[in-house]
Amino acid sequence: MEGDKRFRELIDWSFAEEISEGERQLIRDHIRDCDGCKRYVELTARTIRGLREFTFVSGPDSNAQVREILAHHTGALRPRKVQFRILAAFAVALLMSFLGSALVYQVAKLLAVPMHFDISQVQPGVLIFWLLPSLCSALCLLAAPGENRGIA
Amino acid sequence: MSALPMTLNTTAESETAKIARGLRERDMQLLADLVERCQHRLVRYLLYLTGTREYAEDLAQETWIRVLQRGSQYNGRQQFDPWLFAIARNLAIDYLRKKRKAVQTASLPDDHDAVLLLPSSGPSPFEAAARSQDAMCLAGRLQILAPLYREALLLRFQEDMSLLEIAQVVRAPVTTVSSRIYRGLAILRSAFEEGDSHGG
Numbered sequence: 001m002e003g004d005k006r007f008r009e010l011i012d013w014s015f016a017e018e019i020s021e022g023e024r025q026l027i028r029d030h031i032r033d034c035d036g037c038k039r040y041v042e043l044t045a046r047t048i049r050g051l052r053e054f055t056f057v058s059g060p061d062s063n064a065q066v067r068e069i070l071a072h073h074t075g076a077l078r079p080r081k082v083q084f085r086i087l088a089a090f091a092v093a094l095l096m097s098f099l100g101s102a103l104v105y106q107v108a109k110l111l112a113v114p115m116h117f118d119i120s121q122v123q124p125g126v127l128i129f130w131l132l133p134s135l136c137s138a139l140c141l142l143a144a145p146g147e148n149r150g151i152a
Numbered sequence: 153m154s155a156l157p158m159t160l161n162t163t164a165e166s167e168t169a170k171i172a173r174g175l176r177e178r179d180m181q182l183l184a185d186l187v188e189r190c191q192h193r194l195v196r197y198l199l200y201l202t203g204t205r206e207y208a209e210d211l212a213q214e215t216w217i218r219v220l221q222r223g224s225q226y227n228g229r230q231q232f233d234p235w236l237f238a239i240a241r242n243l244a245i246d247y248l249r250k251k252r253k254a255v256q257t258a259s260l261p262d263d264h265d266a267v268l269l270l271p272s273s274g275p276s277p278f279e280a281a282a283r284s285q286d287a288m289c290l291a292g293r294l295q296i297l298a299p300l301y302r303e304a305l306l307l308r309f310q311e312d313m314s315l316l317e318i319a320q321v322v323r324a325p326v327t328t329v330s331s332r333i334y335r336g337l338a339i340l341r342s343a344f345e346e347g348d349s350h351g352g
Contacts (some may be wrong), residue, residue, distance in 0.1 A: 016308060017315055027333045036255045047340045050286035054278060056196040062209065066216050073220055075179055086291040 007037050015044055090141045097134030106129050168228040175223025187216060190233065193311060194240055198278045200306050201244050201299075211247060215240040221238075234313065234320035240322060292345045301336030304329055 007030050013019050014027060018137040059065075104126050110121045174182030194215060217351035218239050219226075226235050241257045278291035294302055300322070313335075319326045 006333065012337060015337070016333045036164060038220050043341045044337060046286060046344055047290065047337060048309050050284065050290045051305060051340070053284040054281040054291075055283045056192070056199060056277075056281045058192045058195055059209070061189050062212075063191050064196065066191055066213055067184050068225075069213055070183055070187070070216055070220055071180065071219055118304035145349060 004037055006035065007034070008040050009058070011037065011041055015048055086141060088092060091137055093138035093141055096137055097131060100134060101127065101131040153231060168230070168232060171232050175219065175226050176221065178223065183216075183220065186219075186232070186236075190236055191216075193233075197237060197306070197311065198240055198244055200294075200301075201241065201311075203249060203277055205277070207244075207247065211240060211243050212350050214243050218243065230320060231317060233311075234317040237242065237307070237311075237321040238323065267322030280285065289343055290340055297336060301315050301332050301339065304332035305336040305340070308325075308333055 007027065010019070010023060014024060014089060027037075027041070031041055105123055108122050108126045109119055111117075112119045171186070173179075176331065190240060193213060195205075195208050195212045195246065198211045198215075199205055202211065203209055215236065218237065222239075226232065276291055276295045278294045279288065282288040282291045294305075297305075303322065304318055308312045308315070315326045315329050318329045329340070
């Protein structure tokens, strides 16, 4: 009985996973003399055959629907490369805005004295008319149309 | 003799690597090919998991959207199908949990086994799909079989997945998967044993 139990485990393995040719031969030899295990093999084979005999019929337009949904979602999702490029361009533009504004701020300071302008008025003017447009340009990169549309 | 399996293995590897690259780049042609190849099996798996065709179709669509959104997470080192089925499974479990919580005020046990129980009322997806007398005989048993056994059996014998692939889908050790298959087989086999003994 214990021997049969071991063989039946081996029979289960033979159906569910790979067993060696030697083990297969062992089963064949055993079931030649053991009616109980032979029946066990037949019932297991019948069960597995039955499991394979469920036939599901999918809808005719099921694949087309999925493809359509995916196409719709792809339009909304930008490729990562494009997203990265836009972020990099934005970072560079932002950096240049501040560096450029700092430079222009200093130059304006230098020019204001010989030209007899009031520094306190020139420098805020530079900030408003230089830094703000630069920042706006950088932000526009994030809101570019089409493939370069904003990340927000 | 050993050259052939090696070649096949290399081909399989390059296939998964190609899929991984295509998913990273959101290659629509590749996605369309994958849908063509897997959609039928995916809906079938979800139907047997949820018991309702409507849920199965919706969840399959949701699964593909996840594949599109998170395709970069597929590394190409494992087969694509188990990865896809694992996404579908997680979505199905989340969906069924939410749905049943909405229906029942009593708290459900938090394990997946309970969530995956098929509704006892309504037509059985197995009876509708049975194409032989034996399949019909199994249909009733499958409907009430412990969900984790049923799932393991169907992945193994309907989807022809290896034990390792099933383990990847259900996120369980291979030994657990094989024990679920053997226990499930034993329960289903008894349907024929009983039928034969009643029949004479």
